[in-house]
Amino acid sequence: MLFPKHILEITDLSREQLEDLIKETQRFAFTEKETNTLLKNKSVRLIFDSNSLRTKASFERATDLMGGHHYFHEIADLVKEKDGTPREDVRDVIRSLDMLGTNVYVIRDYSRKFLETAVKTTNTPIINGFSITGHPSQIIADLAIFKKNKEYMKFDYASIVPNWGSGDVESFTYGVLMLGENITLITPNANYNPINENFFQKVDELTKRYGGKFKVTASTDVVKEVDVLYGDEWWKPGVDINDVPVPKEYQINSELIKNTKRFLSVSHYQPAHRGREITNEVMERHKFTIEPQTQMRLFSAMSLLDYVVNKL
Numbered sequence: 185m186l187f188p189k190h191i192l193e194i195t196d197l198s199r200e201q202l203e204d205l206i207k208e209t210q211r212f213a214f215t216e217k218e219t220n221t222l223l224k225n226k227s228v229r230l231i232f233d234s235n236s237l238r239t240k241a242s243f244e245r246a247t248d249l250m251g252g253h254h255y256f257h258e259i260a261d262l263v264k265e266k267d268g269t270p271r272e273d274v275r276d277v278i279r280s281l282d283m284l285g286t287n288v289y290v291i292r293d294y295s296r297k298f299l300e301t302a303v304k305t306t307n308t309p310i311i312n313g314f315s316i317t318g319h320p321s322q323i324i325a326d327l328a329i330f331k332k333n334k335e336y337m338k339f340d341y342a343s344i345v346p347n348w349g350s351g352d353v354e355s356f357t358y359g360v361l362m363l364g365e366n367i368t369l370i371t372p373n374a375n376y377n378p379i380n381e382n383f384f385q386k387v388d389e390l391t392k393r394y395g396g397k398f399k400v401t402a403s404t405d406v407v408k409e410v411d412v413l414y415g416d417e418w419w420k421p422g423v424d425i426n427d428v429p430v431p432k433e434y435q436i437n438s439e440l441i442k443n444t445k446r447f448l449s450v451s452h453y454q455p456a457h458r459g460r461e462i463t464n465e466v467m468e469r470h471k472f473t474i475e476p477q478t479q480m481r482l483f484s485a486m487s488l489l490d491y492v493v494n495k496l
Contacts (some may be wrong), residue, residue, distance in 0.1 A: 190303055190310040193318040194359045199394065202362055208487040209328040213480060218414045222490050223252030227285050232292040233259035238454060238481050239313045243290050246485035259298050274301040288492055290378055294421055309492035317351035317380050321488055323359040325480035326451065327395060330412055341367040342406050344434050345415040349379035354455045360420060361390035366397040372431060374402040405435060408444050415452035418461045437460040449473045
């Protein structure tokens with residue numbers, strides 16, 4: 185099966201490809217597999233315009249373990265002079281990096297201008313490192329954790345999200361629905377305004393195609409019925425996180441998850457802000473489902489790099 189040239193959103197994959205990547209991520213994580221030649225003599229360029237801990241570190245470490253070379257560039261350094269004046273057109277930047285030998289790009293671009301121009305300019309595979317929307321390595325890692333030894337079970341998921349939208353949770357929603365599972369978004373006034381303009385249209389297509397269910401509600405009572413509760417950081421680009429309040433009734437705390445299913449898995453898109461959208465107590469009590477996300481990000485990065493370099 186042909187693999188897409190660029191992986192910008194989880195829906196760029198077929199269901200079969202997503203399932204293969206989840207399984208490959210699990211194999212990298214839980215079995216002994218020779219990896220140190222998978223990217224031999226290959227170059228991975230990370231081009232970011234915003235802060236990153238797990239995405240940057242996971243792709244760099246993955247490249248090391250697979251025998252490749254990684255290079256990091258700040259977008260501003262490529263397209264602007266030190267005084268902020270324009271320096272070079274994105275098309276010329278990408279073509280130069282192509283000619284210098286690039287086998288994969290991992291791009292995080294909150295403006296999306298650099299990313300969208302790069303997509304139109306190069307035939308070298310691009311993996312979206314989260315550019316306000318689209319976070320393939322995050323979603324594959326999350327699903328690899330939830331589906332470990334449970335690939336034949338169908339789960340009910342819920343995510344508590346701000347009503348101004350969450351690119352990560354929208355990407356996660358697509359992944360859940362592609363597996364034919366169910367997800368509920370819990371948000372104030374049940375009034376969800378997605379970041380992806382075609383989010384509801386895409387959700388409708390996925391539910392009809394794969395049989396999962398989707399709904400939006402203001403009630404947190406649904407938490408009592410689900411298998412996985414997925415937290416979000418309630419973040420707005422360019423706004424101080426401390427200036428974005430989380431309503432108390434939507435905080436993930438001990439009271440919220442009381443009387444839930446016995447084996448409820450609590451996860452959280454990271455970074456998490458303890459004492460804000462999730463309490464320190466819940467973070468510590470559920471650290472065995474929250475913290476493995478970071479390590480699994482390494483293995484999802486490895487599976488994505490292996491696919492775009494060796495299986496295109």
